[in-house]
Every structure is written in C-alpha cells, then in structure tokens.
Amino acid sequence: MSYRLGVDVGGTFTDVLLVEEGSGSTWRAKTASTPADQAVGVLNGIGKVCAEAGIELAEVAQVLHGTTVATNAILEGKGATVGLVTTKGFRQVLQIARSFVPGGLAGWIIWPKPEPLAALENTVEVDERIASDGAVVRELDEADVRAQLEKLRGNGIEALAVSLINSFADPAHERRIAEIAAEVLPGVPISLSSDVLPELREYERTLTTVANGYVQPQVKRYVQSLAGNLADGGVAGELAILRSDGGLSSAGNAIDSPVTLLLSGPAGGVTGAVWVAEQAGYRDLITFDMGGTSTDVGLVQGLTPKIGRETKVGDLVVRSSSVDVRTVGAGGGSIAHVPELTRALRVGPQSAGADPGPAAYGKGGTEPTVTDANVVLGHLPTTLAGGEITLDVEAARAAVGKVAEAMGLDSPEAAAAGIVDIVNENMLGGLRLVSVQQGFDPRDFALVAFGGAGPLHANALGKLTGAWPVIVPPGPGLLCALGDATTSRRDESARTVLRRFGELTGEDLAAILRDLAADAGRRLAEQGLAAADQTVGYQVDVRYHGQGFEIPVDVDPSWLDAPDSVLATLGKRFDAEHDRLFSFLLTVDHEIVNARATVTGPKPDVAPVTLPEGDGDPAGALVQDHRIYVGGEYVPAGVYDRAKLRAGDVVRGPAIVTEMDSTTLVLPGHAATVHAAGSLLITPEA
C-alpha cells in the first residue's frame, strides 16, 4: 500500500487529502488554518486524516503541498528586508521601474506608486561592467564591492540580491560578488539574477531576483519547520512543494528558488481541475476559481495547463513560469456601488473582505456584496446543508436595496440580478483574456468551476461563453489538495539566446537545449528522480526580429535529431501561431529570444473514485423546496444535498445543489448530471 498526501492551506481552512494509490481511495480532513504558523494546522490535518484512514504516519510516502506563504509575504508586505547590488549607474533601476504609469490619460494624478521591493537606501552600486555580448568592459573592482557591502551592514539586511547589467551574458561578476558577500555579510541568503532569471531586460530580472530574496526567509522558515515537524511526527516520506507552473519541487529546491512558488496555490487548483476533468472525460478546459475577493481563470489544452512567462501577485509582476491564470479583481465579497455622477452600477474593486464580510453574514457589514445579491435572489439558501451557517436575508435585502434606490429600480431583486449580471460580465472579461484573446474559442472547452463562489456563477458563465459542460468538482477545497496529490515532479532551466535564425545553426540550438535539459535533469536526479523516469520538454521564445513580444513555441525533442531542418520547422510553427493570433505574417528574419528545457517525472498512478450507481432520479437527495429569482420572476427550485446524489442522477434546473463549502446553481433550461467520478456536469437541455 502506498499513500500520498495532498495538503492545501487556505485562508480559513487547511484541507488534507490522503490517497491510496492502488485503489484510489481517498480520505479527507478539514482543519482550521493556523496563520501564525501554518505548519501547525497542516500537522493537525495530517494526524486527523491518518487516524481516519487507520494508518500510521510512517506509511505516508509523500507529502505534496501547495503553499501561499510566498504569495502572502508579498501581498501583506511582510517579506524580508532585501539589500540590492547593481552595476554603477543603475542604482535606481527599481525606483525608475521602466517609467511606467498605469491608467488612462490623467491616470498619473490618482496613481499611488508602490515602494520598491528593495529600498533605495539598501541599494548599492559597484564598479564593473559587462557588455551585452558578455565581454568585460570594466573588471570588477573588488575593493569597491567590499566597501559598498559594508554600507549595508547595520541596515538589518535579511536577504541580498545581486543584479548586474548584462549578467545574463556572463555571470562571473555576480558570482564573485556572492563570494565576497558571504564574507562581509555572513549568513545572509544571496540571490543572483544570473541564477534566478538569466534573461535580458534589467528591470524585470532585478525585480524577480529581489522578489526571490524578499520571500526567501519566510519560505525557508516555513518549509524547514514543516519538514522538521513532519519528521518529528513520524512521517517518513519526503515533502514536495507545488511550483507556480504546476510541477513539484523538492523542499530544498523550493527554498533556493522561492520566486517559483508565488502561484503555488492557484497552480494546485488548476492541476486539480485537470484531474477531475480527465476523470469526467474532458481534455480541454477553462478553469474558473471564484473566491471572496478575486477570481482566477486559466486555460488547459490537452490536459496541459497553459504556462505563462509572467507571474503577477498584487502590483508585482515577476518573470517566472506559472500556470497562466488571469486574476479578475472581483469575487463574492465585492461591493456594488452606484457613483452619484453617472448612476452606473459598478461592482468592485472594493471588497468587504472576511471582516465584516457581506451584510448577510451578520457580522456588521452593510455594504451590498455579490454574496448579498445571491442571497436576495435565493441562489444561496438561508439554511445550508447541515444548518451550520445561517444567512441574514433581511440584512442582505437592506444592503442591496440601497443599490436599487440609487439606480431607480423597483425592487431589491432587480438590483441583485443586476449585480450578479455585472459581476458575471467582469468574469467573462477574464475568461475572454485566456480564450478568445489567445485565439481559442471557448465553445471548444469545458468550464471547470471551483472556489467558494465559482459553482454559483458557473452556469451563467457557461451561457455567456458557450463552454459546456460546466464541471463542478466535489469540494472546492479538496480540489487544490487533489491537484497537489496528483501532479508530478518538475524542474526547468532557461537562458537568453537572442540570435536571429540566420546567426545560428540547428546544431547550435540542439546543443543549447540539450545542455539546459541536462542541467534541470541533474537537479532532479539529485532529488532522487532517476534519469530513466525523466521526460524532457523543450520550448523556445520566438519573434520576428525587432518585435517586442515573443511567442513560446514547443520544440518536439525529435526535431533535434534532424538539426538541418529544426530551424525551418520552428519558423513554420511560429508563423502558424502568429497567423492564428494576429492574422498576418512578416517576411523579416525570425529570432530566438529564450530557450527552456522542462524535465518532468512520471505522473502518479492514482485511481479515480466511483460513486454508487443511481437511477437518474435525484429525489432521494432533495432536502427542501425553495424558490429563486431568475429571469425577472420567482420560480420554484429544489435544494439537493450533494452527498446523497448518485452516479447518473440528473438534477434539472432551476435547482440548487449544496455541500459543505459550496453551492451550485443550476439555471432553468439546464441540467446537472452526476458523473460517476463525483463531478456535476451542467449542460443546456435540448
């Protein structure tokens, strides 16, 4: 018997999922999260789930974990004090921040500029210079390096980032500075830009390197404490952390490159969505994860999530591979308001947060939120399954009534329907970003909905996008933990090439890619993944010479066996993609900007669960008769307990399906079919 443990730490709950690989049997535990030290909640959950399964901790072979420690450090501004070393003349690279001001024509008037992640008083410059081709223009002045680093002593530096101009072309000066820094600032962890992101563009590389240092101490503390506690608690298996790109990394590697973990949380959701979609028989899907304050959407093709080259957390955008999720700043807690001047209905970006939360939560909130609108419409029944939570309908009606009054609508229901329509439209904007705007037709995809509020809005978004079926997996928290438990080991190596096709041969390219693969493969081998179990994938970023944006193109490993034609094949592939995205081609030479190799371990063999067969009639799960407001009127709608539904049961809309931490709305004219693997599949009825 072999057990894998998936662990997902959310803001409120920590979900732990134990999977017995052979049978696919799962056990689940939900415990309160412990924000002060997340490891405590994780250990509680692990203890609980193992007790339930009747196994010893020592029987757990692997603990797989998606963590938001790095993300939270950035969002809460509680990362390390980072010292930064730059090339002389470039000390203000983060202060100037590419001179970019967001917003429209007068946007600068109201833009609050965020402070640099490494403060300017903690940034020093050293005398040295490397040219863009790697040639040394000025040797590193080591005495100057020592003198500059001395200045940082006494500033309370907890991490050091080194980012020199053109270091992507030659890392020697950065490496030497690291050696000197180890003497001058002993014990301070060092991030080198040539390690973290050996790519052209000094601002992005510096920022990413500083971000790595910024989150590193917290990630290190957390991962080490968790690993230690697991060992002390008797868990024999190793700890692996989910990376932003959906692969797993050893605890040690995670500590070295914490900037690769910034989207560890959402990556768990996407990999979990892939798992449930596959069980339900779908390979192309759009993920829709709607929470309290924001919503993440992503696209998966052929069971492979789209990977983006940028990671965005709050105001911060770093260059690091991650599942390409786009965030819409609206969720269940978003507040609706009506500006006096234009009397338009706006939803968000302000959010009621967890405290006071929506008016319906009865914790003192009075602002109308999306959740309140759902309560007014009856989409969220007041007594949810088990009766654990009750919602204050009158408070919700009063809050939403303010919107009705400001807009001159005749009922809270009309305003509530408007709020839900507007927030759905915001979501649609996000879904379009990952689909239509990338040249994908959403009608070719299924929509997998999760997060606290996703299943409530999913049917409506299916209607807006034409993405069917809408798949609602069982238990939104479980989904991330499931993703953690069902993904594979991965590492990546990358470098800037920056050469036109005419300036290199197929052999050159093959050699570069194979070197990168060897590099990533070696790191995985050190983590115990045998070479025989490694699968290599290659990708290069290509553009027309002179363009500012690249298109990533996958390179089939077999192409490298025919080096004479590899560039031609690559060019054709790029042209096809450019044509698909923008409907035109150019005749100028192609250029390779970056090359990457990704090495992946085998996918764990986890068997799916199977629900008992039902007879198609969900009557046994009906818990109450209810009415909901939809299409301008109240209609009767049954409320069903998801736990009692059987495989093959069909719940016809209008209906509501409730479970412990989620509510699914099935609209009139639609039906939700219970799949044997546990998901609800919502489709329009003919």
Next chain:
Amino acid sequence: MARIIETATGTIEKGEVDPVTLDLIENGLRNARYEMDEVLFRTALSPGIREQHDEFPLIADPDGKMVVGQFGLSIPDFLDGFDGTIEEGDVLLTSDPYACGAAISHANDWLVVVPIFHEGRVVGWSAMFGHMSDVGGKTPSSMPTDALTIYEEGVVIPPFTLYKKGELNEDALRIILNQVRKPDWNRADLNGLVAACRTAARRVAEMCDRFGTGTYLSALDALLQRNYDAMKVLLSMVFEEGRTLSFTDYICDDGVGNGPYELKLSLTRTGDKVHLDFTGSSPQAAGPINYYINENLTRMFFGIYMITVADPQILWNDGFYPLVDVTIPDGSYWKPEHPASLNGRNHGIGRVFDLFGGLLGQTNPALLNAAGFSSSPHFMYSGHYSSGERKGEWFQLYSIGFGGIPGRPMGDGPDGHSLWPSFTNIPCEYLESYYPLRIEKWETIADTGGPGLHRGGNGVDVAYIFEEPGTIAIHDDRWLTYPWGVNGGHPGARGTKWIERADGTRSVLPSKCHDVPVRPGDVLHFVTWGGGGWGDPLERDPELVALEVRRGLVTTKGAERYGVCVAEDGTVDAEATETLRDQMRADRPAELPVFDMGPPIEELLARCEEETGLPAPKRPVWV
C-alpha cells in the same frame, strides 16, 4: 465627403436600454479597446510603438462619435475630407493632419480607420493611430528640427482606401514604403494597426449579435448621454457662472531660434456650457513645434481632466461635447496654416496637461497638480555599422525620455516616470543588444524635483556612449522656462543636454537639434526636467526629507530648501531644522503664491546664455 454603401435596407429600431445591459455593453467596449492595444503591442516592430506604446485606439458610433478610447480622433472630420465610397471590408489610411481636421497632428502618426459593418449596415467605426519611427524625409526618424514646411517631414499620405473590400492596394503601399528608411517597421506596425481595428470590429459585431443591433446602438446613445449628464452637473458644480479663468504656460523655443511661445487658455461658463478660448496664444511658429489641435481634441483633454477624478471607472467618450464651445484663432500656435511644419508637436501635446491643470485647478483643488513631465522628449541615433559582421548595415534608434511627475494633491510625484499612459522606457540591455551604444548611467538626479509638502519627481540623466559613428537628434523643451510649483511648492529643475567628446571637449546641445555627428567614445548626457512641488516645503516631515537624503534622491544641501538640516550620518538635526525653518518663514511673505513659475520671462531671457550655455531665443510676435 465620403459616401457609405450599405446593403441593408430599413431602419434599426432603437429604444430604452435597461441599466444593466447598458453596463454590460460598457464593459464589452472597454475590453475591446484594451484588446486593440494588446494586438498592436505584440506585433509592432518599431521601438516607438513596441516598447513605448505611442499609439491611441478608439471605437466610435455610426456617426463617428467616440464611445470608448482615449484620444478623440475626429472621424467626422476624416470622413469630410475623404472623397470616395466606403463599404464593407474597407480599411482607410492617412497621415496628413491637414486633410483630416487634425485628427492626427504630425505626419509620423499613421491613422487607420475601419468601418464596422454588421448585417449590411455601419454600426460603428474603429480607429487607431501609431507613431511610425520613420516616414522618410531629410533626416532619420523624419523629424527635422529646422523644418519650415510639412514637405520636409517625409511622406504625407492623404486619406485613401488601403484595403478595398478586403483587398490590399499593394501598389499604393509599395509607393509609400519606398519613401521610408525602415519599411519592415512600417509594414509591421501598419499590419498591427489594421489587425487591432479589425479585432475591435469583430467585438462590436459580436455585441450586436448578442444584444441585438438596436439595443447595441441605443446603448451607445445612452453611454454618450451618460457623459453629457455627468459633465453638465460637474460644470455647474466647479465653475462659477460668468467668471473667466485663464492660465498661460510656455514652449521654450521652436528649434530655429524663436521663443518662448505663450500658450494661453481661458474658460468661462455661461449657463450649461463652457467656452474654452485659446485667444492670446502666440502666432504659429516658423519651426516645427506647432501643435495643430482640433476643437474636439480640446474638448477631450478638458473632459478627461474633469471626469477622471469624479468616476475613474466611467467609459470615457464624446457625449459631453455639445456642452463645450471652443475658439482656436487661425494662424495661431494651435491652428497653423498649411503648409506649416508640425513634426515637433510633442511638446505642445504634453504641455496641454500643464495648461489644463493650471486652468482647472484654480477652482478644483483635486486637479491642482504642479507642472509635470509634460512632453515626450525624443532621442534618435542612426548610422551604418563601420565594422564587424554587421558592417554596412543601417541602424536607427528612436526612443522617448522620461522625467519628474509633479507633486500632486495625493502625494509626491514619482521620479523619472511618464505622464503619458502606458509608455515605458526601452531597457538598457535591449538597447545595448540591438544598437552600437552603451549606457553608462541611468538614474534620477537628486534635487531636480521641486520642493514641496509633496515633492516633485526628479528628472533623469541617461548617459549614452556611442560605439559607431553616426548622427543624433534631440527633441526636448523646458530648458528655459521652469516646471512650476503650486500652493507654495517650488519649481522643478530644467532639462539640459551635453556631449562629452572622446577628445575631452564638452559642448551643450540645443534642446532641439538633428544631424549632430557623433564619434565612437563620445558621451551624450540626456538630462530631463523635474516635476514642480506641491504645497509648502517647510511642512514636509523632516524625517522623510532625511530618508530621501539617505536614498540619494535629495542632497544634504537640497534638504535645506525644505528647511531641514541633515547631519553627516543622514539623520535630522532637529534643533538646527527648527531654527532654519523659523528663519525661512520669517523671510518670506505670509501668503504663499498659488503658482510659482520661477523668474519672469524677461529675466530668463536676459540670463539665458549664462545659465544654460545656449543663446536666448527671439520672442515671437503676431504680424
């Protein structure tokens, strides 16, 4: 006058649109507009658009009124000046400001206009213009600083049909591209503009399908009405009936020895309407700095200031235009007569920000910012590689410089940033990889931001070392007049440019020059100006001043302008600070001026050569 051919007959029923559908369409239009940017950025080749995002999209209603966008291009004026038929599949192109009522303002901007057809009728227009890095003419990048007529400014494309029913007019395009130095760039950028406009057209057609054409068009009317109603309320709230407000700012010179040019704008509200009047501005310039502005653009600038602060999420559009009357004197800086040269109008466009800020801020404290980085100064470098594997190959760089955002009601002005939305600098590593140059220094200059309770942003010093012989060109301003401060804040520092030659000599360059030869090893310092300060600098927290000294953004000496004494270790000397502040308060008038423009023009001119190293320009006069 254009004739539009529609195959559909009958009329579209318009009607009431429920408020939620209206907001849905508003959202859809906003998404489509940003998608236009995205398509162009990703496909453009020329650095001006690709890295610096010098482009402006819009979507209009069937009458050509902008319903979303940020630069109200005048489609009605464009159609007036276009003599031909327009049908489904057509794509129109122009670069002639004089033929489209100044919908664009110099020949480097190529404007693409696409009629949006749905079921055989026009349901709107999409349009976008972008700055081409080169359009031919006598100097690389096509912006000769000594041009006296538009004929010296490269190819000027009259409005014509680039695609007829989807078919590209290859011959015309070949003739145009034969005039320019980097045809690949223009072709790619033009393709990007067309692709962006077509994307918008697709999105609009999708909305017509989803909501019904009648509902969609009614929603546009309602969105325009929404701006009208909002503006009507704002106008009566902000401006006193019958009171005339005026403000004057300057362009320092015209590139051929004249200046400074007075830019005067006055505003009077009568009833529901306001009147914007440029009377009192200087006559058109001999040199290429004229900013040919049209009435609608003036309304757009005015409106965006008024409304951005009131409802930042509003879908910005032309709906309020009937509430604003505009007077622009013929033959003035703002309405020069053909064939006046126009290429260097970037200073005028930028200065409009300062002008409106100074005008509207007088009765609207939330809009009263100091003077900021109100231009987009250009730097060009071009030539042929003299050796190596690229020997003989032509290189051509066009880039924009950035400077100090002014002190604002909400806080300090960012250092070395852009006043223009979404502009970004070109990374040093990119420049060094693609051009024969190295950058020795790229930082903001301490003390160049105007002191104030909210400090003005610092200007920037970029030092370029050239590695190949070639020529450079510069378009900048604010080297003579000061970026003014407000509410007791002081002006920021002026900009300056100089070359340190490889042979050790140093020469100051005019703020506008072209075809200046450079040799390997020469170093150009491109120093931009700082933003003005906002509020009384003696009220600024001394600890913050000291922190900025430690950060290198203010010097110890500069801290004294805030009345703050900073000790050698970078901490505040509290006692000395108090004494200094008391002294400074005693030495100044009790009432601080709203505007601090720096010394009067006569004084600036008298001390010009001594302070700037450049001869004083000659003041322009109306004849």
